[in-house]
Amino acid sequence: MKSQQTAKFIIHGLNPLGGEIEVYGSKNTAIKIIAASVLIPGQVILNNVPDILDVQKMISILEKMGGIFSRQDHQLTLDLTDLRPIDPDPDLVRQMRASIVLVGPLLARFGKVSIPHPGGCLIGPRPIDRHLKAFRDLGAEIIENQHNCQFKFSQSPQAKKVIFNKISVTASENVIIFAAFQKQKTIIENAAIEPEVIDLIEFLKLAGAKIQVLGRRIEILGTQQLKPLNYKIIPDRIEAATFAIMAAASRGNLNIKHLNPDHLTSLLSKFQAMGIKFEKGKDFLYIKNSPKILATNIFTAEYPGFPTDIQSPMGLLLTQAEGKSRLKENIFENRLGYLLELQKMGAKIKIINSKEAIIFGPTPLHGAKINSLDLRAGATLIIGGLIAKGKTEILQAENIDRGYEKIEERLKKIGARIERVLI
Ligand code: EPZ
Secondary structure, X not given: OOOOOOEEEEEEOOOOOEEEEEOOEOHHHHHHHHHHHHXXXXXXXXXXXXXXXXXXXXXXXXXXXXXXXEEEOOEEEEEOOOOOOOOOOHHHHHHOHHHHHHHHHHHHHHOEEEXXXXXXXXXXXXXXXXXXXXXXXXXXXXXXOOOEEEEEXXXXXXXXEXXXXXXXXXXXXXXXXXXXXXXXEEEEEOOOOOHHHHHHHHHHHHHOOEEEEEOOEEEEEOOOOXXXXXXXXXXXXXXXXXXXXXXXXXXXXXXXXXXXXXXXHHHHHHHHHHOOOEEEOOOEEEEOOOOXXXXXXXXXXOOOOEOHHHHHHHHHHHOOOEEEEEEEOOOOOOOOOHHHHHHHOOOEEEEEEOOXXXXXXXXXXXXXXXXXXXXXXXXXXXXXXXXOEOEEXXXXXXXXXXXXOOHHHHHHOOOOEEEEEEO
């Protein structure tokens, strides 16, 4: 993944989709496991690493600090032994909010780190107070100013407990990575337990940390002698869900390979309620053409609830369901912006407020010129374009490249008429 040139997608809809598509490795695990490798001397080999912009950004940040990376297809070899104790490049950090997960490993390894204050973003203000409170609980001194946050330890961290009043995925991961390097036990209460968090834990366990997950309580006994390892990242459940919804919305017969159906339980129970037929095996999901799709209500929640990252493709699917569906986003403040774009395509939607909407269906969609506001919204609009009559133009294709590798090439293989046009 080299260029970050502005591009748009042009889609001609209503081509039947079908055949087979493969799911690549999880974006939200790959980024954290690369960050956690800061604590491991020697060569780490990661398999199933997607070639996407967000992973590339994390690599670029660590390369600037002295990390060595080489990639062959989906295998990434990294050696962060000689990382310099300098702060991550603020310009690169600002480009990706997920770079906040570098605080845990850099603070554990070097005893201090400074990062720019991450700004708001299109899906909500996204503050970092849960990260700050957790590191303060662990004994860190934090100096915040208008531009950045400086974290440091004046004395070694002691055995500690971190209690999250509200769950945060990356704040939990930050603490887990930090604690994996501490000789004393750390306990986290009310931690996130998304499959991506569990995969990070599996990686750290194989590297030598002792970690137990007891519901939402996580106990970590770390070591400063984490060992190099070879690890395979889990399939991306959000990419898998995107393809499954694409198949259902387009009334295709699609076999989605290399996924873990256990990570899709909340989606598949909704599919059952909606009358969408499917078969699943150990590592595949076969979506069958289901002419009649029924309305349902979607309320997002932390895992194992319905994932916020699938809320937007699901919102699109609800435009094709018979009846009235209610959609409620409970994690982010402002993640329904894509509904305005779907309205431009003819969708019948009543937006109640920034977190709630009613969707009426089934409604045939027509092509339009629309904006991919963020990663998941962008993927949703691609599905919209594929099931719409006529031509759809999706601007800001690079938002989609953050999390979906070579999406147009893969979709063409299942029958999509989609082109990337550089602008
Ligand atoms: C992770 O973001 C994911 N990102 C998101 O994926 C995902 O949507 C989200 O978890 C929820 O599952 C990565 O893993 C890189 P949170 P994260 O902290 O950790 C508020 C995608 O499309 N909050 O669990 O940033 C926050 O504003 C994305 O791949 C605070 O108020 O999410 C949000 O409303 C986007 N203070 C809620 O908590 C904090 O200090 C949950 O956020 C932290 C979070």
